Amino acid sequence: QxxxxxxGPGLVRPSETLSLTCSVSSGSVSSSSYYWAWVRQPPGKxxxxxxxxxxxxxxxxNPSLKSRVTMSVDTSNNQFSLKLSSVTGADIGIYYCARLxxxxxxxxxxxxxxxxxxx
Amino acid sequence: QSALTQxxxxxxxxxxxxxxxxxxxxxxxxxxxxxxxxxxxxxxxxRLILYEVSKRPSGVSNRFSGSKSGNTASLTISRxxxxxxxxxxxxxxxxxxxxxxxxGGTKLTVL
Numbered sequence: 665q666x667x668x669x670x671x672g673p674g675l676v677r678p679s680e681t682l683s684l685t686c687s688v689s690s691g692s693v694s695s696s697s698y699y700w701a702w703v704r705q706p707p708g709k710x711x712x713x714x715x716x717x718x719x720x721x722x723x724x725x726n727p728s729l730k731s732r733v734t735m736s737v738d739t740s741n742n743q744f745s746l747k748l749s750s751v752t753g754a755d756i757g758i759y760y761c762a763r764l765x766x767x768x769x770x771x772x773x774x775x776x777x778x779x780x781x782x783x
Numbered sequence: 784q785s786a787l788t789q790x791x792x793x794x795x796x797x798x799x800x801x802x803x804x805x806x807x808x809x810x811x812x813x814x815x816x817x818x819x820x821x822x823x824x825x826x827x828x829x830r831l832i833l834y835e836v837s838k839r840p841s842g843v844s845n846r847f848s849g850s851k852s853g854n855t856a857s858l859t860i861s862r863x864x865x866x867x868x869x870x871x872x873x874x875x876x877x878x879x880x881x882x883x884x885x886x887g888g889t890k891l892t893v894l
Contacts, residue, residue: 711872713883727880760828768876769819769834776828
């Protein structure tokens with residue numbers, strides 16, 4: 665059974681770049697059946713789609729975050745990554761990596777990484 | 784594009800049925816049978832319980848069912864159990880630049 669495990673700093677300074685990685689185990693990030701996605705959840709609020717990408721490099725970002733987001737896939741290390749630049753307090757929350765089926769449902773989720781923005 | 788609209792909370796007693804609505808527009812819920820639902824217990828990651836409006840992944844109880852009419856999708860949980868107490872969030876594919884829309888989430892309380 666494939667598993668996703670997110671990792672990265674839990675504390676980011678304002679205006680700096682948030683960097684998270686999701687490691688894929690018991691399966692390949694190069695699968696043609698899935699996108700690889702990031703979803704976040706501010707404290708006490710709902711889920712927000714950040715974006716998703718295909719292993720070949722096609723990326724799809726939430727327009728509200730597009731200017732600050734970069735996603736990438738590292739096939740050699742079987743992982744994918746998220747970078748969010750110029751973070752503010754509005755970026756505080758739990759960041760989930762997830763597997764997005766081509767039909768656009770998230771069928772596998774990582775455990776989530778809590779990110780705080782503070783100096 | 785705005786988030787999908789869900790009631791903030793619903794409640795029901797054990798053994799009863801409840802329905803949670805998810806209202807979108809003709810650009811998302813109304814145009815595609817690509818609505819999914821997620822269950823999330825406190826401190827846990829979301830879990831897929833329905834996809835393509837009404838299909839259940841392996842291992843999900845048949846007490847969970849889904850439907851869609853026009854721009855509104857619905858999740859019904861029958862024979863409520865204490866373990867069903869959780870947040871439920873809908874999601875839809877959408878045309879345009881925002882490909883994925885989530886609802887705001889509904890907190891289910893089992894009385």
